[in-house]
Amino acid sequence: MPKITYIESNGKEHVVDAPVGQTVMEAAVKHAVPGIDADCGGACACATCHVYVDPEWLAKTGEQNSMEQSMLDFANDVEDNSRLSCQIKVSAELDGLVVRLPKSQH
Amino acid sequence: MSTGEIRRVIIIGAGQAGGETAQRLRQGGFEGEITLIGEEPTAPYQRPPLSKAYLKGDLDIDRLMLRPASVYAEERVALLTRTRAVWIDRANRKVRVEGGRELPYDALVLATGAKPRKLPLVGADLDGVYLFRTAADVDRVRERFASGAKLIVIGAGYIGLEVAAVARQCGLDVTIVETAVRPLARVTSPEVAGFFLDEHTRQGVRFVLGGQPAVIKGADRVTGVGLTDGAELPADLVIAGIGVTPDIAIAEQCGLTVGNGIITDRQCRTSDPNIFAIGDCAARPMVHYEGRIARLESVHNAVEGAKIVAATLTGGKEHTEEAPWFWSDQYDLKLQIAGLFHGHDHVVFRGVMADRAFAAFYYKGEKLIAVDAVNRPAEYLGAKMLIQTNRTLPPSVIEDMSRPMKELVASAR
Numbered sequence: 153m154p155k156i157t158y159i160e161s162n163g164k165e166h167v168v169d170a171p172v173g174q175t176v177m178e179a180a181v182k183h184a185v186p187g188i189d190a191d192c193g194g195a196c197a198c199a200t201c202h203v204y205v206d207p208e209w210l211a212k213t214g215e216q217n218s219m220e221q222s223m224l225d226f227a228n229d230v231e232d233n234s235r236l237s238c239q240i241k242v243s244a245e246l247d248g249l250v251v252r253l254p255k256s257q258h
Numbered sequence: 259m260s261t262g263e264i265r266r267v268i269i270i271g272a273g274q275a276g277g278e279t280a281q282r283l284r285q286g287g288f289e290g291e292i293t294l295i296g297e298e299p300t301a302p303y304q305r306p307p308l309s310k311a312y313l314k315g316d317l318d319i320d321r322l323m324l325r326p327a328s329v330y331a332e333e334r335v336a337l338l339t340r341t342r343a344v345w346i347d348r349a350n351r352k353v354r355v356e357g358g359r360e361l362p363y364d365a366l367v368l369a370t371g372a373k374p375r376k377l378p379l380v381g382a383d384l385d386g387v388y389l390f391r392t393a394a395d396v397d398r399v400r401e402r403f404a405s406g407a408k409l410i411v412i413g414a415g416y417i418g419l420e421v422a423a424v425a426r427q428c429g430l431d432v433t434i435v436e437t438a439v440r441p442l443a444r445v446t447s448p449e450v451a452g453f454f455l456d457e458h459t460r461q462g463v464r465f466v467l468g469g470q471p472a473v474i475k476g477a478d479r480v481t482g483v484g485l486t487d488g489a490e491l492p493a494d495l496v497i498a499g500i501g502v503t504p505d506i507a508i509a510e511q512c513g514l515t516v517g518n519g520i521i522t523d524r525q526c527r528t529s530d531p532n533i534f535a536i537g538d539c540a541a542r543p544m545v546h547y548e549g550r551i552a553r554l555e556s557v558h559n560a561v562e563g564a565k566i567v568a569a570t571l572t573g574g575k576e577h578t579e580e581a582p583w584f585w586s587d588q589y590d591l592k593l594q595i596a597g598l599f600h601g602h603d604h605v606v607f608r609g610v611m612a613d614r615a616f617a618a619f620y621y622k623g624e625k626l627i628a629v630d631a632v633n634r635p636a637e638y639l640g641a642k643m644l645i646q647t648n649r650t651l652p653p654s655v656i657e658d659m660s661r662p663m664k665e666l667v668a669s670a671r
Contacts, residue, residue: 181325182329184329191557192557193306193557195587196635197583197585198558199639226640
């Protein structure tokens with residue numbers, strides 16, 4: 153199973169086994185990684201699963217979709233590598249993915 | 259009540275509100291006993307996908323789970339599934355569950371949810387007539403959810419319309435019977451309702467508006483629905499989506515103040531200071547709406563109640579209430595709603611319906627009170643921020659599509 157590393161804003165790391173086909177958000181929530189709220193459960197309705205994708209992984213995670221882009225427009229501290237983790241599907245290719253979490257989701 | 263005294267928390271109701279409460283108590287550092295009591299056979303799961311991806315077969319039950327079942331034991335949450343709480347002894351702070359066992363508490367959280375209304379009709383118990391609330395309900399529906407089957411949905415609220423959309427995508431023949439003259443009558447404006455009516459009609463859904471079901475026909479299995487005007491509609495399956503009633507029986511029985519839901523203050527505290535109520539079963543003052551008491555049926559409300567109670571019980575940072583938010587997915591349309599539109603006196607549109615991407619802004623006087631945004635996430639989030647921070651924008655500004663929503667929000671007072 154692909155492994156994903158989530159790094160909290162205070163530097164604390166969480167390495168999680170993420171099933172292929174689920175999203176980067178789901179794997180975090182199911183393992184209670186703090187810093188990803190994901191209140192809507194992945195419906196792209198709440199913009200509380202914001203992550204920064206480690207730059208070397210950007211090619212593999214793909215680009216923001218247009219809905220995601222609009223949602224991120226209203227999130228705090230958005231960077232070029234910002235994504236909503238509910239919109240990144242886990243694949244074998246993403247084994248080893250590193251994402252960083254913002255200070256706050258609100 | 260100081261947090262020092264609280265060693266035992268019981269949560270009645272293992273839906274999203276109850277499950278989130280247990281999780282957030284632990285995240286907030288609560289180290290005492292947590293007992294989570296639920297009538298369903300599984301650990302807490304998300305309900306919104308039931309009428310969407312789960313019905314369609316795109317998600318299995320494991321993916322609906324808020325958290326894996328193993329987490330409860332790891333975090334020392336005693337999860338009692340298939341268990342019904344039947345009595346609250348407030349004087350002695352005990353909950354009795356079916357079978358007679360009594361569990362003591364220092365703080366009690368009622369997250370009992372809501373029950374779907376049953377069709378008050380002869381034949382409502384026939385095989386092939388379904389309510390739509392739990393994963394088990396949907397599993398039963400799915401046994402008959404075959405391409406070409408004739409489905410009658412009774413009730414054109416969000417559940418009814420979402421089910422109809424999935425059914426059309428799965429090739430069922432769909433008729434919606436609604437007693438009101440338009441769909442979504444209780445939850446949106448005639449303009450937005452008209453848009454969804456047109457969309458479903460274009461997708462092949464038939465509507466009987468102003469239709470009164472009189473009887474469900476069939477010998478042991480449903481064969482049709484008879485209306486009061488004598489019409490008879492054939493059916494292989496019937497799904498009732500005619501709303502829910504808050505599950506307040508246990509609160510009423512122990513003398514808590516109830517109305518349309520268990521009445522609480524902003525901290526979700528009921529008329530008994532040791533008992534809280536959250537989620538679909540509870541009604542609390544809406545800080546963004548002059549403190550009006552409202553009972554919301556939504557994920558936002560379930561999660562917010564859990565956050566408020568966990569913060570209160572652990573002495574954590576007080577939660578800042580969000581503007582209420584909701585969503586509905588139908589076909590390729592994502593409807594996102596912020597705020598409460600009740601009491602609006604005019605509607606202003608940004609974008610046009612023909613583009614299948616527009617937002618309806620609801621005003622009460624000059625104040626923006628709600629938005630229905632269809633495939634317009636920026637308008638949804640922007641309006642939500644405005645409502646939350648008690649700001650507004652004049653209608654003429656909202657209508658100006660040449661300026662992006664983000665810029666408008668930044669300029670708002």
